[in-house]
Amino acid sequence: MISRFLVAPLLFTACGEADPCEGVTGVCLGLTAGASATEVQTAMIEVPVGGTIAFGAGTFRFESDLSLDVDGVTIRGAGQDATILSFEGQTSGAQGILVTGDAFTIHDLAIEDTAGDSLKILGAKGVTIHDVRVEWTGGPKPTNGAYGLYPVQCEDVIIEDSVVEGASDAGIYVGQSHRIVVRNNRAELNVAGIEIENSTFADVHGNTATNNTGGILVFNLPGLDVANGAGTRVFDNEIFENNTENFAPPGNIVGKVPTGTGIAILAAHQVEVFGNTIRDHLSINIGVISYVPIGSFTDPQYDQYPTAIDIHDNALSGVANVPTGELGAAMITAIGELRPNGPFIVPDIAWDGVVDPARVPGAAGDKLCIRGNGDADFINLGWPLNMGDVPSESMAPHDCAHAPLPAVDL
């Protein structure tokens, strides 16, 4: 059932159900349990600029995706366990909800079992997501959708106090975006817990990432409209036991993340990793690599070398002795060169060692700096191993610091 109201004080419900619009100021379209998919989509079309769509408690079922293209809209529910938008058995649409309106807010509801991505927000200026639960209820499976909370080519994005479970790519994925805060979320049982990709100025803090394949990823990939992201701070997160076997569908870049990865930095620039607790990963606590071990590319704009990475003041612990995948194999090989008789335990921090031949060797501004991480150890894999470069465990070349990155203030 859909009801339309001008202002909250006019609200009137007569059938004993709590009014979803109660307490909402401005135009509010209320949707109570039993509302059809057509009524929900109609509300998303007819809601005026700045209006609210309020779902009551209950489960709302959809076989097609929903879309919203109005600016300033808030979608709200009665709580992330009370209001469930279920897309179980979805037959149409590459995502659950597609939002293209600016100044979008969504909170206090759950989106479950979408065929593809869960909540995709494309090209919006101003995105606020809080207290949202995204879940594929059958557990981690390659047939689950790729991304949970998925703003792409957006500006001014806040994702907080939310939970994502089961994404076959990244639970929380912010791509090709500008000014991002991802804080106090929980990402569990995804391939990647949280991923910042080709984005500029992101703060990722206070999150818990556990039981994913990889906890938090900061990636720059080639071939994208928005290239060469820079300026990501990953701090004060709890990243532990991300040892769920990589279940990404074959062919995806996250499929290369070794099972049991804490933080992975791929070809990103100006990344500051500090104050995190990272522990008990089977492959690696923190890995920093270029795109060279990943593959070839043809994007002339793309800078495939990570630069200005600063890893400091983190607490790293646990024994990484089961590295997996091609990158895990590279680590085993490098460790084997250094320690032919073992133990084959991967140090806390690994770097592929690839530097840009076109850059000034050892330029201070480009360096990978590692300091103040307690007794954490390190390996330079000396990639590629058969070209004369020798693996090294010396952290001395990385005893440096970059200027702290600015906070993202939204």
Added chain:
Amino acid sequence: MKRALLLLALVACGGDDGGDPACDIPGSGPGVDPSGAWCEQLSSYRLFTDLASQAPADGVIPYAINTPLFSDYAVKDRFVWLPPGAAMQWSDAGAFAMPAGAVVVKTFGYLADRRDPGQGRRLLETRLLVRAEDGWSGASYVYAEDDPSDAKLAIAGAMLDTRWIHDDGSERTNRYAVPNKNQCKNCHAEADEVIDLLGPKARHINRDAQLEHLIELGALTGAPAPSTWPRAPVALDPATGSLDARARAWLDINCANCHNPRGAARTSGLYLDLAQTTPVDFGVCKPPVAAGRGSGGRAFGIVPGQPDASILVFRIESTEADIKMPELGRNLVDAEGLALIREWITQLPGSCP
């Protein structure tokens, strides 16, 4: 058109069908009110003298295009209506510019038996794009299965269970999806989120002397010398162009509405519009980005010589919601289009690293 919001309607908890906004098209011929609300009934626009047979009213001009978008084997009738005295303005590559009040009409239906069109068809929906001073706006009208004499506004789309006899004599079914109003933009906002026309372009309409006819009617102005008119091939007719030209035309009409540098699929970096001349930009040896299951474990969009290693083929032949391409407007496999793309990829020279 602006959608009139019934903000004052106060409803307790019963249904509310939205009512019928004021819909008063002046005169007795076809027409729209570009700044008014959508009419609830298609007949209110008087675009047809008889909807069941799709008989257009005077001044409503039928046309066809060279390579249509695949729509689950639906057959389509296309019409354009221009306000009296108004004309479309020629464009070499883009859509013809149209004056306020213009209406572009497309009706979708299923032939009862594709082998014998004489057995009639079931009408599904008629989509309208209406031109206001500030741009295009679209909506669809859905026909009841048992009464095609009128069609009803379906702002939120609809799902229609359909059946027909296919080209090979087999009985086929489809849960046909009528798009919702937002989804118009998915295809029609080719760039910058501005809705535009897809079919009414010189290269698509240039067939069967249609352009000459439009000029004769005074419905199209500004056309250059006929010798310069572009002409898109008929993708499935080898007599109309090279394999490369026909494959690119098929990708252009079926994919490039989103897959262009400013379209909805710009985030993928895969651009399938005709303007692309660098092979990696239209997928050759281009790795996937955020394809999820859509990559099918394949490394590149197009691997020359290897259709079964190419992501494009994987997605064109899939019917799963999160894999199939296009995402919208297709549940079934376009077997003929798929065969064309396979043939094209098979003969592409080169290899991927």
